[in-house]
Amino acid sequence: MNIGETLLNLWNSSGFAAMFQGDTWKCAVMLVIGCVLLYLAIVKKFEPLLLCGIAFGCILSNLPMGGLYHQEIWDAFMDADSAFYHSYGYVMKNGGLLDIFYIGVKTSLYPCLIFMGVGAMTDFGPLLSNPKSLLLGAAAQMGVFAAFFGAVLLGFSGSEAASIGIIGGADGPTAIFLTSKLAPHLLGAIAVAAYSYMALIPLIQPPIMRALTTAEQRKIKMVQTRTVSKTEKIIFPILVTLFVALLLPDTAALVGCLMLGNLFKETGVTDRLSDTVQNALMNIVTILLSTAVGATMVGSNFLTVETLKIVVLGVVAFGLSTAGGLLGGLVMCKLTKGKVNPLIGSAGVSAVPMAARVAQVEGQKANPSNFLLMHAMGPNVAGVIGSAIAAGFLLSVFG
Amino acid sequence: MLLASTLDDISIADAGLTALLGYAVVFAGLISLMIVITLLGKAFSAKKTAAAPAAAAPVAAAPAADAAPAAEPAAPGTAGQLKLHDVPPKTAAMLMAIVADETGKPLNELRFTSIKEVK
Structure with missing residues (x-):
């Protein structure tokens, strides 16, 4: 036995050796990016439940010789001319662990299950007590379509632009759902941008809120809304599912799961299911989803000028969605002769409940006796439905 | 088109x-x-x-x-009247928000009838 040759073979088959060959420098850069994302998640607490998994997935898929994720398998999966076009059997047979995780993203299983958990954790009472909140949820989708238009101007294709635009919906599962269908090669960049900006909402929104509203408007106190009966809360998810899914069938999976989760919460006879969906299932799916999304951040896809454009367009989308919601709030303030505080419009950008909390904080800064949280929750949950409708529209056009 | x-x-x-x-x-x-x-x-x-x-x-x-x-x-x-005994409205609102947060129930599902300061 030649010890020197054995050691040399061992070295040559290691990831360390592979790191210095050919194009693998990109993997090294991605490993650093993965560590930076981990730092943001752990130290800065940027959406840690998701960013931790995304960052670690990025590290795992960029380990040279690791074989956990194979971009070439998914390229073949998406190539209509390939013998393995849409062949999950091929992925199962030849894929690594993260490829198998990724099947759940590709089939939209994870985003839908996450939406079920979100539904089980959401109280639609504020929306039911003040249905006009839905208008603010609609107004706050402005950033989605403005960023879509901006992305086309910057040279992205229609499908890619639609996936980038949905970042403005401030709704991670919806962004992943749409991107995995329309532009899977951009999934890593879009997911990281969406979740990072969602974590930065307390920094992004307040300057826009102060710029678009006067101190007097921010001081407006809103009156308590009516109490919503339990029966109304039970009928609501059934009604929304029927209505929205019939209007835009492409949203049936997302809205259906959101409302099924909410029905579990509200029936009062499915507490065990509601508890499982809110906690155990949500946590398990979050682990699988975040790791799988992180795995798509392979150097060849991520280290491109497009990623920088996505980062810029993402923040523009967030800002414009906030502005759209605030403008909607200003219109409602005017029409109701000052009974609506326009700040609640900014909560129309989904991101439940962070955006509503920001509206509460800003309202209280202007008037310490102001309690906008419950009023802002209406537009906030309306934003979830609004972004699902926006995604359904984009999917029906570009899908 | x-x-x-x-x-x-x-x-x-x-x-x-x-x-x-x-x-x-x-x-x-x-x-x-x-x-x-x-x-x-x-x-x-x-x-x-x-x-x-x-x-x-x-x-x-x-x-x-x-x-x-x-x-x-x-x-x-x-939800009816809330009676406040020596408690300013702002403190009452804060207390109700804390109770809602601690119990994990939304405010519109809770009913407060009176809040009294224990001296």
């Missing part, structure tokens, strides 16, 4: 039109939903107000000697 050009290479004009149409569809969808929810809410409010006099009738028929002084009737759909 817009839908004919919904290919990946979309022109700027079509992109603008798609964006406007998309925004309009979101508004149309949510406005329709708003109308449906408003009608649902109105139906429930009407049902509640119709049920209220029926429930009040037996009380009115009870002997006058047993009757307590009549309280101000609460507006339909409200």
Whole structure:
């Protein structure tokens, strides 16, 4: 036995050796990016439940010789001319662990299950007590379509632009759902941008809120809304599912799961299911989803000028969605002769409940006796439905 | 025709039109939903107000000697009056928010009847 040759073979088959060959420098850069994302998640607490998994997935898929994720398998999966076009059997047979995780993203299983958990954790009472909140949820989708238009101007294709635009919906599962269908090669960049900006909402929104509203408007106190009966809360998810899914069938999976989760919460006879969906299932799916999304951040896809454009367009989308919601709030303030505080419009950008909390904080800064949280929750949950409708529209056009 | 050009290479004009149409569809969808929810809410409010006099009738028929002084009737759909004893409204609001947070229940599912400072 030649010890020197054995050691040399061992070295040559290691990831360390592979790191210095050919194009693998990109993997090294991605490993650093993965560590930076981990730092943001752990130290800065940027959406840690998701960013931790995304960052670690990025590290795992960029380990040279690791074989956990194979971009070439998914390229073949998406190539209509390939013998393995849409062949999950091929992925199962030849894929690594993260490829198998990724099947759940590709089939939209994870985003839908996450939406079920979100539904089980959401109280639609504020929306039911003040249905006009839905208008603010609609107004706050402005950033989605403005960023879509901006992305086309910057040279992205229609499908890619639609996936980038949905970042403005401030709704991670919806962004992943749409991107995995329309532009899977951009999934890593879009997911990281969406979740990072969602974590930065307390920094992004307040300057826009102060710029678009006067101190007097921010001081407006809103009156308590009516109490919503339990029966109304039970009928609501059934009604929304029927209505929205019939209007835009492409949203049936997302809205259906959101409302099924909410029905579990509200029936009062499915507490065990509601508890499982809110906690155990949500946590398990979050682990699988975040790791799988992180795995798509392979150097060849991520280290491109497009990623920088996505980062810029993402923040523009967030800002414009906030502005759209605030403008909607200003219109409602005017029409109701000052009974609506326009700040609640900014909560129309989904991101439940962070955006509503920001509206509460800003309202209280202007008037310490102001309690906008419950009023802002209406537009906030309306934003979830609004972004699902926006995604359904984009999917029906570009899908 | 817009839908004919919904290919990946979309022109700027079509992109603008798609964006406007998309925004309009979101508004149309949510406005329709708003109308449906408003009608649902109105139906429930009407049902509640119709049920209220029926429930009040037996009380009115009870002997006058047993009757307590009549309280101000609460507006339909409200959670009733909250009595504050030596507690400023701001502190009361904070306390209610804390209780809602600790119990994990939304404020509109909780009913506070009185808040009193223990001295």
